[in-house]
Amino acid sequence: MARVIVVGAGVVGLSCAVRLLERGHRVDVLAREMPLETTSAVAAALWYPFRAYPPDRVGRWSQVGYHVLAGLAATDRSGVRMMVGSELLRTKAADPWWAGAVPGLTRLDTPPAPYVDGWSFTAPVVDMPVYLGWLLDRVRHLEGTITRLAMAQLPEGADAVVDASGLGARLLAADRSVTPVRGQVVYVEQVGLDRWWLDGAGLTYVVPRADEIVVGGTEEDGLWDRTPDPAVAARILERATDLVPALAGARVLRHKVGLRPVRPSVRLEEERVGSTRVVHCYGHGGAGVTLSWGCAADVADLV
Numbered sequence: 001m002a003r004v005i006v007v008g009a010g011v012v013g014l015s016c017a018v019r020l021l022e023r024g025h026r027v028d029v030l031a032r033e034m035p036l037e038t039t040s041a042v043a044a045a046l047w048y049p050f051r052a053y054p055p056d057r058v059g060r061w062s063q064v065g066y067h068v069l070a071g072l073a074a075t076d077r078s079g080v081r082m083m084v085g086s087e088l089l090r091t092k093a094a095d096p097w098w099a100g101a102v103p104g105l106t107r108l109d110t111p112p113a114p115y116v117d118g119w120s121f122t123a124p125v126v127d128m129p130v131y132l133g134w135l136l137d138r139v140r141h142l143e144g145t146i147t148r149l150a151m152a153q154l155p156e157g158a159d160a161v162v163d164a165s166g167l168g169a170r171l172l173a174a175d176r177s178v179t180p181v182r183g184q185v186v187y188v189e190q191v192g193l194d195r196w197w198l199d200g201a202g203l204t205y206v207v208p209r210a211d212e213i214v215v216g217g218t219e220e221d222g223l224w225d226r227t228p229d230p231a232v233a234a235r236i237l238e239r240a241t242d243l244v245p246a247l248a249g250a251r252v253l254r255h256k257v258g259l260r261p262v263r264p265s266v267r268l269e270e271e272r273v274g275s276t277r278v279v280h281c282y283g284h285g286g287a288g289v290t291l292s293w294g295c296a297a298d299v300a301d302l303v
Helices: 011-023 053-072 127-140 164-174 229-242 288-302
Strands: 003-006 027-031 080-089 117-126 145-148 162-163 179-187 196-199 202-210 212-216 252-273 276-284
Touching: 003 011, 003 053, 011 027, 011 127, 011 276, 011 288, 027 117, 027 229, 053 080, 053 117, 053 288, 127 145, 145 196, 164 179, 164 252, 164 276, 179 229, 202 229, 212 229, 229 252, 252 288
Parallel strands: 003 027, 003 162, 027 145, 080 196, 162 276
Antiparallel strands: 080 117, 179 212, 179 252, 196 202, 202 212, 252 276
16 A cells, blocks of 8 residues: 555546545545635536547547446436537538547437537536535545645655646646646526537537536637636627527526646656656646546556
């Protein structure tokens, strides 16, 4: 059994902590932001490998994530549901590169105008505040700990350190290749939607939860501002209502902004930093939930 410190309490860090604890390690999670304060808490969290590279590794991690999340959908209070939905396209296209990770993807015979192509499939949809709470409970049940701590460098004194710091890796791993991609979302009241919708031509999506609907979004590279922009929110709602007319007049509940940690490729590798063995696991872009369990399994294997 090793003593492992996990840096980061978003969905990737907590998933890594769970897998390590399940293998019998002693695990302490250190993080500047608690789970509900992270970008993970903002995510609409529809299973979808968005802005994560390279395709071969991302495809494998996504497939693992799909099956683990599908299993968790049967777990009480996990916040995970399996929900059918459609991605709509304005031009004809081949099947998506990640189609092999999804059982039962089917082409649409008659997509609604102005769309001319698309597909439907059943995907995990995750209510992130609920799910992050479930992950945190799981860590504590397995006798792991979580502590708020601002760090200027990766900690020492453990058998291994897992660097799941997301954008924090710019400082902690001196990695300037990981950059923010700003995403703004709007939460509206649930108006009876029971399926998700995605416009493949742009970042417009409508993802229902039990008591609300997450509507997005934006993809703004290099922006650090986490203050919601009312004008951007208005455009998001307009695009979403064009996609799903049932949203017209839905009451807005709140606005949020998250900063996706995008990198030319997800970094999942071991490195020796001084006397410390570090397993880096960051740069998941807009696919943290989708990739979390696949990456966590690889991290546990390395440790």
